[in-house]
Structure formats: C-alpha cells, structure tokens
Amino acid sequence: MTSPYPYDPDPQAVVVAPWSVAFRAQRDVGLKIPINYVTVPAVSLKAACFAHNQYEDSAAQKCFSNLLASGFKRFIIDVYWDTGRSQWSLCPAEIPESASPADDTTSISITQSTSVKSLMTAPISLPIFERQASSISSRSSTPAARTDSATSSTPTLSFTGSSSTSMAYSAAATPTEFPTAGEPLVQIGQYNCTSNLGLQFLSSILSGYLKDTSTTIGASLIYLVLNVHVAAPYSSPNSPAMQPDPSALPKDENFLGHLLSSNLSSYLYTPSMLQSQRGNLNESWRLEQSNLPVAGYYKTNVSGNGIPSTQDGWPTETFMEFKNFLRLVTSFGAVDPQMASYDFTNDADTIFPLNEIISLKDVSISTSGSVTTGCLFNPNITTITSETNSSWAMFPASSLPNLASNPNATIPIPAIMNLTSCGISPLLNASLSNTTADINPLAYLSFSYSTLWSWAPGSPNNSTLIDDNPNNDLRCAALYGDANGRWRAVDCKSSHRVACRGSTPYTWSITPDLFAYSDADQACPDDTKFSTPRTALENAYLYTAALASANTGSSDPGDLPIIYLDLNSLDYADCWVTGANSTCPYKNSDNVNHTKIVVVPTVATVIVFVLAVATFFVKCAANRRDLRRGKRRRNMGGWDYEGVPS
Template sequence: MADSLYVPDPTAGDTLVQPWDEAFRAQRDVGLLIPINFHTVPWVSLRAACFGNGQYEDTSFQKCFSNLLAVGLRRFIVDTYWDASRSQWSLCPAQIPTASAAGSSSTVPVPAFTITSSLSSTSAGVTATVSKAGFPKRQDGSSDASSGSTRLSMESSSVPSPTSSSASGGSSRSGSSSSSSSATPAPSTSTSAPVQEGFLYQLGSYNCTSTITLNYLTGIFNDFLEATSTTTDASFTHLLLNIHAAASWQHPNEPAQQSSGDLLPQAAGNLLSNIMKGNLSEELYTPSKLADERANLRNSWNNVDPENKPRGGYYTVEGANGNDPSTEDGWPDEAYAQFSKYYRLIAIFGTIDPQMGGYNRSLDADTIFPSETISVQPDVSFSSSDSLNEGCLFDASDKTVTPQRNSSFAVAVVPPTLSVSSNPDLFSPIPAISNLTACGISPMLNHSLANTTADKNPLPYAAFTHSYLWSWAPGEPLNATDASISGATGNRCAAAYTEGAWPGRWHVVDCNTPLRVACQDPSSPYSWSISSHPKTYDSATNACASPSTFSVPHTPLENAHLLSAARAAPPLDRSNINTSSILINLNSMDVADCWVAEVNGTCPYLAPDDQDQTRIVVVPTVAAIIIFVVTALTFFVKCAANRRDDKRGRRRRMLEGWEYEGVPS
C-alpha cells in the first residue's frame, strides 16, 4: 500500500514465518466460535514498549508500533494526555507550547525548551524533524483537532519512564523538584512559543513532536488493519485508553493542573469517541452494537449457519427455547464479530487521573467500553520459577464457567524481572507468560524488555508474543507428508502430549496411528473425557460416549482441563499403544498444513500452487475459516458481496487476487 503508515522492519515480520504463522493461525481458527472475552491474548503498554526512553517522536513511534503489530501483538495500553492549550489528545505527557499560551502575559518567562532541526540517535536532549507521512485517507475531518493516547485499567507504574505515574494513579507524573526543562533556551528570545510542525521539543524529561497524537496512532492502526484484511491474517484487536492531563510546558516534570470547565474536551471533535471513529469507525465494535445484539440473539449471533453457531456454555441465555432469546453477559465470537460483520477492534476506558475527573465519559458510552470490562486479577503471584503461586483460574475439580473461574477479559501484570535477551531463542517460551496464559489469564507487560524499545529491537517483544502460544509445542506443526505419495497421512493429524517436556501442547502425528481420543461435552467447555479404546483419526468420532464428541481445545483453560482428564484416565492394558499422546480433532488431510477441526473438513483456503507457497485469497469474508465446509464458503461469499455494497466503497484487500505470505490454516 502506497504511503502506508504501517511500516514494520523486516526483522519483525520474519518472526512470524513458518512454523509460527501456521501455529498461530491454527490456534486462531479453533477459537473462532468462542466469545472474544475468553480469548487469552497479552497486553502491552506502549509507554513501556515505545516510550520507555522518554522519546515521543513520530518516526520512532511509527516504527515501534508497526513492529509490535508485526510480531503478533494485538492488545495495547495507550496513555493519552489532554493538551488543553491545543485542544488535542496527545501521546506526549507534557503540553506542546503555543504562541497564545506562552505570549499571553509579559511576565511569562522565555520558553524552557529546545527546538532544533536534527536528531541525534544517541542524545535524548536533541530534537528531531517529524516524519512527513500523511494521515490515512479515511480520517474524519471532525477529529483533526484532537488526539491523544491511553492506558489500561491497571497501573503502568513500573514503566521506566522519566515521570512514571504513582501507584494510586493520582498523578501521571512524579513530583519532581525540577519545574522546567533542563534544556537550553530556544534560539529565539521572544516570549511567544509557536508550535512548529516538523520539530521535536525538549520538555523536561521528554522529547515530543507536536504531531505525536492519538490521531497519528489510529492512522497507523488503520493501515495495519487494511494490510491484514485477508482470511489468513485478520485478527481481533483491543485498545485500552488511560486518560491523563498533560503537564504544562513550563513545568513538564511536575503533576498536571486540574482540568475543568472550558479546559476539558467538550466539542464533538475533541471527544475520544470521535478520535476513535475518525480512522476506525468501520472496524470498531461498540457497546451500543453489543447491547443490540445481546437483546436479540435470534437476529444476531444465532442468525448464522448451524456450523457457525457459538459454542455453548460460555454465557447464559434467557428464553433459549422461545422466539426471543437474549443474554446479559454474553459476547460475540470472533467468527461473527470479525469475519461476518468485519469488526476488528474494541476500545476500552482504562484509568482516569483525578485531573481529568471532570471529563464526561458518558458522551463516549456508545463507542468506548467502560473500564469494568477488563477483569484485573490482583491476587496473582509468582514463585521464583515464574509459576503461579495463586490466582490461576484452572481448577480440575471445577468444570463450570462461574464468576470464580471465569477468564472473561482476565488480565494480570507480569513480573518486572522477565529474563529476555536482546537476541532471544524464539523456541524457548518465557515461563511467566506461558504459565499465565495456561491459567486463562492474559499477561500485561508494563516495562521495557531487554532495556530496549521495539523500534530499536523487536526481537524481545517477538519472544513475548511467542510465549502466549498455548496450543502447539515449539517447532510444531511439522511439515506434512507429500500428498502425491499414495496413502500418505504422516504429520496430517494432531495429538496432545500428556507427558514429557511439553505436556498439553500439540504435535503432529500420522493419522493412521491409534491413540486414545479427546472427547468434550459441547454444552460444558471444561468437561473432557478420554476414550477407553484407541482409535485412528478417521474412526475417532465413534470413540466418544454421548453427549461428548470428538473435539479439540478452543482456549487455554479448555486445554488445561483436557490434560487433567488425560492424566486422570485409567491406564490402558495394551503395551503396544502410545499413551503419551491424546488424539485431538485437528487435521490437514485435505491440504497439507491447512488445519481444520473436522474429520472430513475442507480447507477454506486455496491449495498450494507454487514453490514459495504464496497463496491467493479467494474467500472475501474470513467467517469461512471456521466453517471448514464448502457450503458455508458459498454463504459467506454472498455476505461479502452485500458488505461491499453497504460499506460505502470500503477497500478490502482480500479481494481481486490479493496475495499473502504463509500457509493457510
């Protein structure tokens, strides 16, 4: 895409090549019928990953955010600062000086900041020119005057920022004794301080450009969503917005002043909801949409083909046997929200500093979810080996989805001492991240990894991403046997280890290998049993006693319950049968390396047609991924045609022969 703001380094993109892209895609596909609130995906603070050195500059942030997206991160904590002097939501913790602010009184001192036209990569005190890349074409004109960043409903206080927020969240800045920048005065001696586009301002501990705004972030994000609008690359994403008031430019290291009255965002274009909708309106899933769909399941989540029905047991349904079923606690699954309705993002309020307590969030209520959406796990603690001492949501004796064992948007802060090198082994998961994920809790990273930001080195953040892969064992899935060989079934089916180095993780097996079979009660996600007799894959559907069916885990907690059931199963009396693995319902028998959760399933992507395994996407809607049958593909192609008519000419990159790299799964 020409002039795209999404510009990751090749190093970042290379971290999701085979087998990683295939593994993550298969993991995504098996969870497409699970409500989005039960997906365990890590959160990353942009303040830690991109601004840990106090550098708030367009080009470096563009590279950093692009790299984080390219390595597979999908949930971000954004700290956004209301700059009242410019009426903008900024990512910079301090206000950018303006002529009116600095020149309003003859007693105002000469601005205590530096403006220069070049940037030294080794000096934090020198300023830089701003990237001239424009904002996305679909930017809403009503939001041009506002921008900002945000944070999560958890404190990011451990971020090694020059002015980290207090644990109480009362101020976004420390009460430093330095009330102004330590930089030399600006070249001009005038008392006015006009904002200069294209320059970096040194403001105390921060170096900020005037254009490092929330609009700029959503522009990058929009181009990422466009670049990944394919059946194989699409994913559901989250932005959590922490709200702060920017410190004054005269005293950038001191707490911000209370904002009230006319100093608060009031105009329509200044609301956070307008900023989010300016670039992302078509992709944004909102509270109002959720409320409408919950109230009428018959015409929303249930109005799909039988193969696309949401999996049962994850939320309560009122009037399930009548004509008007509804739910008060349910969320849509990813297949419906993302691949049928094309929504790929939710925005959530995080913390709000007292200085911004007067901001009227009710004006954003139809667009941005409340902070209570996130379920913070305050009692999680780690041992010296990074296993969980307490807080794990897995309980082998509790197979119900109760409030006490509910992983709905559950999140916990990871230990601040993660041992990640600058050149990590991507095949060695970070224990704390893997252990949190296996417990149904999304890890939240609020400190820089390997003492670096992602624009300088994305590899530590790629290691963080790979560590939340809960399904396949490192290095899996291995390449399938050549289909041209008559009867070849090697590496075409999947099984879960019950012992060894990776218990619970999946690996490829020959489909003709007899193994015990994983059986699940469709109405109770955590109720698993193991067949008493081994079966090969093509006969596995007959191994499970009703109401259980041959199945594959769809979430980390389901996987943990399957492992528990396998370990508790009575031993076989046949010594020639492998008991260290359990057969799960996942295969690539139709097309090599295209994994489907159906014994006779059909790969929803084109088969390989060249040596470098480049594919052409032929299914315009990603909903077809979870169907795995030809009839459903036809249905969703029709939906895509309607979508093109309804979306005001929206460009969909999956159309007209768009190519993508990697193997579909």
C-alpha cells in the same frame, strides 16, 4: 491516498511460519468462543515504546507497527489532554504552540535532524520523576497526582518502570538535544516529544494494519484501552498536572470517540451494537448456525414472548470479523481525577465504559515463573463459576527475566506461558531487556510467542518437508504429555488415544484404547464427542485428564500420553481444520476467471460459487463494492472476501 503514518514493521518483527500457522490454527479452533474468553497478548504502549521518555514520531511509528506485527492484540494507551493546544497527545507534558530555543521561561529545546539512528543506538538512561500525591476538588486548579505514577501491590494498568532512581528536574535545566528523522523534537523537562504524536497518529498506523491484514488468514481482533490523563504544564513539566478549567475540556471533534470514529469507524464494534445484539439473540448471534456461540459461556434469559437475551454474553470472532467485518473494540481504562469532569457520555456509543474489557486478577508468580495463586484452572470444577471465570481476565507481568537481544523463540517465557495456561491474558507493562520494540522487536516477539497455548514451540512441522517426503504424513494434531499439554503434528496412520469432550466447557475424557485418526470420530462414548480445545483453559483441563488417564492404565505404550485431537491438515498443507473429511477454507480455485470463493472461516466450510461467464462476475463484484463501501476482506490470492450472502 497514502497515509502520512503507514503501518511499517521491521521484517524481523513479523510472525513467520511455523508460528504464523500455529496462531492461525489457534484462532480458528476458537472462532465460536465468545471473545471475552479468548486469551491474547497485551502490552502497555508506554512500557514498550516510551520507557525512556522519548516520544518521537518515527520511532513510535516503528514501535507500534512492530508490536502489531508481533501478534500483540490488546494495547494499553496513555493519552494526555493538552489544554494549551486543545488536543490529545501521547506526550505527558504540554507542548507549546510555538516553542523555540529562545523561549527562556521553560526548559524547551527544538532540534531537527535526518539522523535517527544515533538516537536509537545511543544509551539512554533518563530517571523518572516521582510525582507527589495530593488531593483536588472537582473544580480546583491545584495540582493533583497522576494515576500513572502510583505504585501498588494490586494489579494496575500503569507502566512499571525499570528504574528505581528518582530526581527532580529543574524547569530551567539545559536540555539535551536528540536528533530525529521526523517532526521537530521538543524537550520539555524529562520528556522529548514531537507535536504530532497523538491518537490520530496511532489511528493512522492501526488503519494501515487492519487493511493489510484484512484477509481470511490474517484477520484478528484488536483491543484499545485508553488511560485518560491531563498533560503537565510545559512551564513545570515535571510537576503534577493541573485540573483543567471546565471550558478547556475536550469538546465536539476532540471527544475521543469522535477521533477514533473518524479513521476507524468501519472496524469499530460499539456498546450500542452489543446492547442491541444481547437484547434479541435470535436476530443476532443465533440468526445463522455458522455464527452460533458454543454453549456454556454465557447465561440466557427468555422473555414472555419467547425472545432469548443475555446480560453477560459477547459475540464470537466469527460473528464479528467474518460476518460483520468488525475488528476493533475500545474501552476506557484508568482515568485521572483531573479528568473526572470530562463528558464521557459523548463517547458512550463508541467506547466501552471503564474496564469493560478488562478484569485484572490477583496473581502470584514464583521466581521460576510458576503461578502459585490466582490461576483460574480448578480440576474439581468443570463449569464456569466465579473460580474459573476467565472473562476478560488479565494480569500485568512486570517482573520478567532479562531476555537476550536475540532470544531463543523455541523457549517460552515461563511466567507468560503459565499465565496463559491459567486462562489469563498477560499484560506486558515493563520494557523488555531495557529496550523498546522499535530498537529490538525480537524480545517482544518472544513474549508474543510465549502466549501460544496450543502448539508446542516449533510446531506444526514444516509442511514443505512433509510434501517432499511421501513417507511422512504428519498431518494430524495430538496433545503431548511431554510438552506440557502442547500439540504436535503426528502421522495420521499412527494409533493413539482420543480426546472426547463432554457437555460442559471443561469436561474431558480419554479413550482407554488406541485408534487411527480415521476412526477417532467413532471412538468416543455416548454423550461425548471427538473434539479439540478451543481456549487455553479448555486445553489445561484436557491435559489434566490425559495425565490422569495415563496413571490409571491404558494401552498407550508411552510413559506420557499422546492424545489425538480433532484437527488435521489432510486436505491442504498448513491449513488445519476440524473433521477428517473437511476441506481447507483458504484455498483458491485454479480457474480464477470463473470461480469466486466465499469463505466462512469456521475451520471447515467453503462455499464456492461458479459463475457462468467472467464478465458477469466482474459486474457483480463491482456492484458489491459499491454496496459494501470498502467493508471487505481479501482471500489469500487477492479475491474479495464478503462472508455469507444473506
């Protein structure tokens, strides 16, 4: 059955090569890192899609689709409980059940049109009403201030509007009519909303995205953080929201956890799963070597009967995506005081508690984009301490340069690049170039590209050109000192110094002598290993070690270091793996009738099962489909990917 709100991005919003190759290689080198230490681009949906108070379904569908296609992985979503309709909405004001232009008690207008282009191209400048703060009792019906209108010098998850103008809208003001290609557009005060814009609307689009990217080369984790509000009354939409009567709060099928599970249960990683897995690591993350997280990223305890457990650990992307087919994590963010009586215990098995997957950091950024305070990189500390702990670290980046309508993708946004290098996920909580992502996705794509901490802009080099030139063998990766520690592809026969990892996550050394890539794995001293950075912070530490080694003298003829990394595409163009003799895990067999590839995407492992006859293969595949009930992944050529058989 076709979804009424499918995932449908603009072609210009989609990440393309070489960026797609770079992001996939970056994902793969970090597959064994606990997910809380992996930096990802985050965005406030209110900032990117609703900055001008236009909550229209077709524009929102395009906007959310474009953000997903552009590589954003963490979404801050403001949801509003509409007490009149008893449902969750994305519109900050209540929408009456049967609003019409004849209703003269409120400033409501309904319009229907087939022309959405005029709405998108017309300049929209709606001032934002400043809500007045007030206090409420737990059961009072007195209006209270929204949390999303507060301003503070400390980091928050709230949308930072670009307009400094404020004015009060009259409830009886004559509304401005805007056309829409979708549902009727209802204007309530300063907001223009369609009634179908809610959490299930977003779930439908997200479900389509997860299905479209359910391949070994396209899969990634998505995080949803829900800010919980009460919608302002439609009779006074520009006033603070009211405290709902306890009998009017969400119940049964309207609990947020239920709504998410109804469409996305097969993808959800839940608090109960985490608790169970933490309780016995031998039966979860340590059960198979391919899922084993790298050491040093969480603390473990051993019980009297020898069972290891952890209180702060998280699984790896390998374990979640490619072993258990789980790709979605949800959490509560900010909660309005008016919703304090909401029964959060009903969501406890589905949605993580307040700020469980967010740790907002106090960071200062200069006008040039440099991180002046709050960076989690400390060259004197090579283990994870309170000073270097980047677990779920995030910072709202609201003061960004006014990007061009078609920004140069090879020039990263300095503040975003530097935040990422500091181990902090940048949160976009302001609209870019005063446009939303449905109108101009290129500015948002530029933000996403700026969070790439591994490859230099435009790298790795175009493999088609490499294949056409037999004298060009740029199939090995190296860290470049003149690219701020980013990577470029180099000729594997050339000689460079080698990156050697120590026993802790941030310990690196550089060989004084030069080696060809084929000899690099034998070049590192005892107790170290030829390796590749797996996180942004690990890369920052390696870059610092490389610069220090260049200053102490070496046989490297360059002024700035070029350091070999344990990463190559020798087996297959655009497929970057660790280990000189490793094969690409994403190749299909030529004999598709008799061979099925089951991929363990840990960068280096492929298990090929050769079946005796094609009919036997078809029968087995059908049986597995029944057992899996659709929880599968497709390989590049369309084959079902099901992980390692148990």
